[in-house]
Amino acid sequence: MTLARRAFLRGAAGAGAGAGLAGLTGSAAAGQNGQNASFHGPRQAAVLAEPARHSVVAAFDVIAEDRAELTALLRELTDRARFLTAGGAPAALGITGPPADSGVLGPQVPGGALSVLVGAGASLFDDRFGLAARKPPKLKTMPTFPDDALDPQWCHGDLSLVLNAAEPDTVLHALRDLTRATRGGMQLRWKIDGFSSPPRPSGTPRNLLGFKDGTANPQQSELDRLVWTEDGGSYQVIRLIRMLVEFWDRVSLSEQENMIGRRRDTGAPLDGAAEQDAPRYGEDPIGTVVPLTSHIRLANPRTARTDGERILRRSVNYDRGVDANGNLDMGLVFTCYQRDLERQFEAVQGRLAGEPLTDYVSPFGGGYFHLFPGVTDPADHYGRALLS
Template sequence: MTEDSTTPRVANRRLFLRGALSAGVAGVATGAAAGAGIAAALDGSARPAAAAVDDAVPFHGAHQAGIATPSQRNVAVVSFDVLAADRGELTDLMRALTDRARFLTSGGTPPDPGISAPPTDSGILGPSLPSDRLSVTVGVGASLFDDRYGLASRKPAGLTSMQTFPNDHLDPAQCHGDVSLQLCAENPDTVLHALRDIARHTRGAMQIRWQIDGFKSPPRPSGTPRNLMGFKDGTSNLHGDDTKTMDQLVWTGGEAGWAAGGSYQVIRKIRMLVEFWDRVSISEQENMFGRRRDSGAPLDGNDEHDTPNFAVDPVGTAIPLTSHIRRANPRTPDTQDSRILRRPYNYNLGIDSVGNVDCGLVFICYQRDVAKQFEAVQKRLADEPLVDYIQPVGGGYFLVLPGVRDTNDHFARALLA
């Protein structure tokens, strides 16, 4: 393609991003006003603050929200291919992402463009946006560090493309990507609204590659929520408020100075073959997991949060050696540092082409080192009995960027400097 044909398109994209950035700045002002309980007045008239602003998840900080944040009820995990023509446009994209995330997570009233212009908001949440505990978490994939933007020398050694493991059934169209976006909120329309808003303001700079929506079931009857196999999911999870453990196992360190304070994100879309699973006896299901289905207790315990005692059961009399909990976390000194912070959600896509239910798990986890943590666990799980009833079909590895410190900062600022 000749330079004459590309230059106008590049210019148009830059103009679009500048427009998005300007709209974002207006939104930031509105969100800040709403956050303080002040009436917004973007068009010169007083407007009420957002209804759910007291539930806003703080946006600024050393780490991004959506990792240590207690899980909201709904999620959209979206992967994008970046279309920005050069590093300058990539920087504009990150600024636009930052401004939209800052406004959307605060809540507020979108600016009024006047009766002759298209509306600045989709309107699906009403005239004033609730924060609804929305969090926006942005990551970057290994493919962003190719030769397009001059970032190859800045790629952390730990950031790679997701590998294919034994028993995977990966669809290339549902894998990898340049940028990941995790949107979490209490209500599904808040998540969809945020995605539409961000897609609108970044159009021409990045394009959706794949998306999976999920939901978190309420505890039934109590304790940890259940997955769609009927078992509690995340009983032995790390705690986001445990600062020492988060520093040790979740937040990235100094392997790349610009990435300090981020976290490696693993996303796996795992289909559950529920028609087959529902024909398996309860005792066999429990032996595969290593836990009771009703209470979530380990097979050698009475309560969900009892610690399984593998040391006194070396041959697997109570909890089989092939059980999921025993392979995933053998609870030995050598495997303590392979623990991960899980953030799982369920998904349901209806039925597939042959009439089977297409549902399963949106597996999301965070860690300091993918190879030493997620991949180490995954290798121990190879050929476990559960693989006959689950099919990992998509996902990717991403590095969640450090947090946005204040209103002068933006996503990937240190990376792109």
């Protein structure tokens, strides 16, 4: 047995008695005093927040050996997420052991600076933990779509993790904290750093093609119908999409706008004047103004039949530097939430197959996950109903 695994098992025993692996007191205090209302609730409410300036999107393989260890893992993951979102002072562990915190954020973890989302992939419901019969009914492994170039090293996972914060050190501190506390129970499969640009000059932030991304999201009143599942969770799609920006930058602006279906400067549809104007497809049946092959028209035709196929998008940009051929490696971490993967995301993806934009983007990774229901109170943890 490895040292990391022995440490995890010792911590798991403590977690079962109400103590976390890292011995930090802020977590329990925050929960008992009701100081972390934004973390507790029937749903993981961070889904509804616009992406913060900095993100980490990651997937993990669970290496816990049985259901008891998986339960301990999810309890510990919950305790650490609760503390990191509430903030507080890490407990002193004495002079002989390693410090309880990396110190990246100083002696006090700021409260309210971080949001955390945790989901489960289809692979968690294999025969390791006896959970096959409890798999969320619409959850499956993300398939390869016609325009994909998927790299297995960047795909799937037992658990997903999305961290968002205004500062990059906040998300990196949280990732280090969570991976240390759960070492021996899960290990990182892939992770990518993301960022969201401020609105320029106003409205929705832009992606690295220069266009506003996320304009036509569902309204608050539509979320129960389109986003949340009956148990308080949601189906999460993560798609890592490289944008061939050097190729894109050699395309004329009018051609770019016809491929997207919006003006680059204002974000308005090609038949409108402002970003939030609804395109008038009924007045343009043959696509004279907004081409029938434009991205926005294929993704959301705005018909009664396709109304229930809409998704809640929460995408961020990424930059991984330069590839082996000297080309810029940057693009989009596309993330969306819905009630039904096939009826919503896959229906949209089917309409987008072969669109003109596919010459300039290349999906290479990601996965399907189901967000756990929310953590309702200090005694609750991610996946409690699933494991009970």
